[in-house]
Amino acid sequence: MGLYPRTQFYLMGDRGLLLEFGDEISREISEKVRRMALAMQAEEMEGIVETVPTYRSLLMVYNPLVLALNDLKTCCIRVEEGLQQIPLPEPKLTRIPVVYGDLYGPDLEEVARYHQISPEEVIRLHCSIPYLIYMIGFMPGFPYMGELPQGLATPRLKTPRLSVPKGSVGIAQRQTGIYSIRSPGGWHILGRTPVELFDPEKDPPVLLQMGNLVQFYPISEGEFKEWGT
Amino acid sequence: MERVATFEILEPGILTTIQDLGRYGFSRFGVPPSGALDAFSFRVGNLLVGNGEREAGIETTLMGLKIRALREAVIAITGGDLSPSLNEEPLEMWRTHLLVKGDVIAFKRVRSGCRAYLAVSGGFVVPKIMGSCSTYLSGNFGGLEGRKLRRGDILCTPDTSTALDKLGLRFPTEWIPSPGKEISLRIIAGPQDHHFSEKGIQTFNSSSYQVTPQSDRMGVRLEGPKIERRSDVEESIISEGLISGAIEVPGDGKPIIILTELVTGGYTKIATIISADLPAVAQLKPGDQVRFKTISVEESHFVLKEQEERLKEFGKVIQASSFVRDRKSD
Numbered sequence: 001m002g003l004y005p006r007t008q009f010y011l012m013g014d015r016g017l018l019l020e021f022g023d024e025i026s027r028e029i030s031e032k033v034r035r036m037a038l039a040m041q042a043e044e045m046e047g048i049v050e051t052v053p054t055y056r057s058l059l060m061v062y063n064p065l066v067l068a069l070n071d072l073k074t075c076c077i078r079v080e081e082g083l084q085q086i087p088l089p090e091p092k093l094t095r096i097p098v099v100y101g102d103l104y105g106p107d108l109e110e111v112a113r114y115h116q117i118s119p120e121e122v123i124r125l126h127c128s129i130p131y132l133i134y135m136i137g138f139m140p141g142f143p144y145m146g147e148l149p150q151g152l153a154t155p156r157l158k159t160p161r162l163s164v165p166k167g168s169v170g171i172a173q174r175q176t177g178i179y180s181i182r183s184p185g186g187w188h189i190l191g192r193t194p195v196e197l198f199d200p201e202k203d204p205p206v207l208l209q210m211g212n213l214v215q216f217y218p219i220s221e222g223e224f225k226e227w228g229t
Numbered sequence: 230m231e232r233v234a235t236f237e238i239l240e241p242g243i244l245t246t247i248q249d250l251g252r253y254g255f256s257r258f259g260v261p262p263s264g265a266l267d268a269f270s271f272r273v274g275n276l277l278v279g280n281g282e283r284e285a286g287i288e289t290t291l292m293g294l295k296i297r298a299l300r301e302a303v304i305a306i307t308g309g310d311l312s313p314s315l316n317e318e319p320l321e322m323w324r325t326h327l328l329v330k331g332d333v334i335a336f337k338r339v340r341s342g343c344r345a346y347l348a349v350s351g352g353f354v355v356p357k358i359m360g361s362c363s364t365y366l367s368g369n370f371g372g373l374e375g376r377k378l379r380r381g382d383i384l385c386t387p388d389t390s391t392a393l394d395k396l397g398l399r400f401p402t403e404w405i406p407s408p409g410k411e412i413s414l415r416i417i418a419g420p421q422d423h424h425f426s427e428k429g430i431q432t433f434n435s436s437s438y439q440v441t442p443q444s445d446r447m448g449v450r451l452e453g454p455k456i457e458r459r460s461d462v463e464e465s466i467i468s469e470g471l472i473s474g475a476i477e478v479p480g481d482g483k484p485i486i487i488l489t490e491l492v493t494g495g496y497t498k499i500a501t502i503i504s505a506d507l508p509a510v511a512q513l514k515p516g517d518q519v520r521f522k523t524i525s526v527e528e529s530h531f532v533l534k535e536q537e538e539r540l541k542e543f544g545k546v547i548q549a550s551s552f553v554r555d556r557k558s559d
Contacts (some may be wrong), residue, residue, distance in 0.1 A: 010419050010421075011417055011418075011420065012419070012420050012471075012475060012498070012534065013416075013502065013503060013529070013531055014503045014529035015298050015504055016470065018470070025467060049253050050256040054470055055467045055469070056467050057470070059469060059470030059472075061256070064504070064533060065534060069526060108430055120290075137259050138259060138468075139259055141259055153339065180259070181368060181369060198259075200358045200359055204260045205255065206259070209258075210257070
């Protein structure tokens with residue numbers, strides 16, 4: 001069904017307004033979310049606490065003591081009407097180095113077996129195209145990216161790991177992502193990047209942002225260890 | 230700012246962290262607000278000791294925290310009643326006290342609630358990260374080195390006044406939240422209430438749910454009657470933004486109340502608890518029973534304004550009661 005003809009408004013409690021633009025993961029919907037998020041941020045309206053863009057919706061968190069719900073709604077509707085006039089910044093491509101396999105990518109062999117291809121072919125496919133960053137979520141700076149080539153679509157782990165090292169590059173269904181900090185996780189891990197995705201001392205604190213592109217490229221274990229030195 | 234060592238942690242208890250009112254504006258980068266879960270009690274504590282509402286304080290969970298004063302300090306303890314004591318004698322909550330060097334404060338057992346707050350005049354000095362002193366446990370940053378407090382930690386305060394003019398001030402007893410045996414939490418339906426069957430909504434609205442031990446600063450897991458989903462919708466949704474108070478219902482039909490350490494999620498949300506009742510959520514402990522009551526968004530805003538007015542009024546009382554006594558010139 002794709003992009004809804006009319007954006008759906010939902011309440012998330014007494015301080016969240018959820019704008020839903022469609023009911024699937026698609027580039028068209030993602031572009032609408034990004035446009036709307038940037039336009040609402042540009043409004044700099046007093047009382048807007050957070051704008052959280054995700055795959056197919058935008059959550060506006062507001063302070064009801066400062067901003068009335070109806071005023072926020074009216075503002076969203078007005079901004080959406082003028083949305084096509086807002087120029088969208090060109091997506092920026094970031095190339096991310098990855099050391100694949102072994103202890104860095106404990107699931108590379110299993111993913112290869114699952115698809116009946118060689119580990120080298122898994123790496124080649126994973127690096128073959130740039131991915132769109134659909135959203136940042138789950139943890140600071142974690143990019144949800146897609147779509148993986150059909151030949152790499154892999155279900156989540158049956159039992160999630162209690163601890164996935166920082167920098168781990170994983171896949172789940174047609175998505176790929178990077179664990180920006182150490183955390184529990186259920187994605188198959190193909191490799192690890194030495195690049196820092198999150199630094200709370202920086203502005204912005206994240207390397208990757210929604211709407212931009214990422215392409216992976218393989219590096220050796222030696223290059224991984226030497227990275228940044 | 231000059232800082233001085235004011236407290237030493239003798240025992241950290243189950244979970245003790247440095248918090249303030251949270252880190253806002255960074256959810257789009259995947260950074261959740263964190264912050265004091267019972268913001269009402271936290272703010273009252275700060276007001277009592279003459280601080281701005283946003284100064285950093287201590288949040289401690291259930292029991293076990295024991296701290297020693299290394300110098301004179303004015304403090305207030307608010308929130309859940311974890312039977313605080315001063316040198317083994319019961320210590321009155323919701324009022325200011327003067328501690329002298331060597332005094333020991335301990336939280337021995339839960340009388341009611343789950344989380345207590347210790348505010349100190351001047352606030353605790355820790356680095357501000359992304360505008361906040363709050364500890365974000367799973368992100369390993371904020372507060373004291375991004376972690377829970379442990380034995381031997383030294384906590385510092387600014388080397389300024391000790392707000393002696395606030396001594397003996399009390400928060401009005403009638404304004405202190407007192408949870409009953411069964412806690413009623415007010416909710417606003419949605420955003421995905423339409424994913425549940427009529428029977429499911431009925432179950433959710435009419436049943437009592439029990440807080441399980443699998444609850445932390447990310448969420449409160451509840452046990453009780455399974456909430457039925459509509460048969461023609463999927464169990465999960467495409468991941469979207471979250472706020473604290475959102476009630477997720479995963480595949481097993483058992484609700485989870487989201488707290489302040491999550492930014493996105495892919496489970497359907499049947500309802501969201503109103504902001505004014507989040508302090509009550511923060512005081513839920515394993516074994517407590519809760520029920521949900523639907524109200525309108527207009528009503529929830531009214532209730533929130535009322536709560537805010539009380540705090541404002543109390544802030545004025547505090548200001549009016551203080552007489553000039555500049556300690557800096559001592």
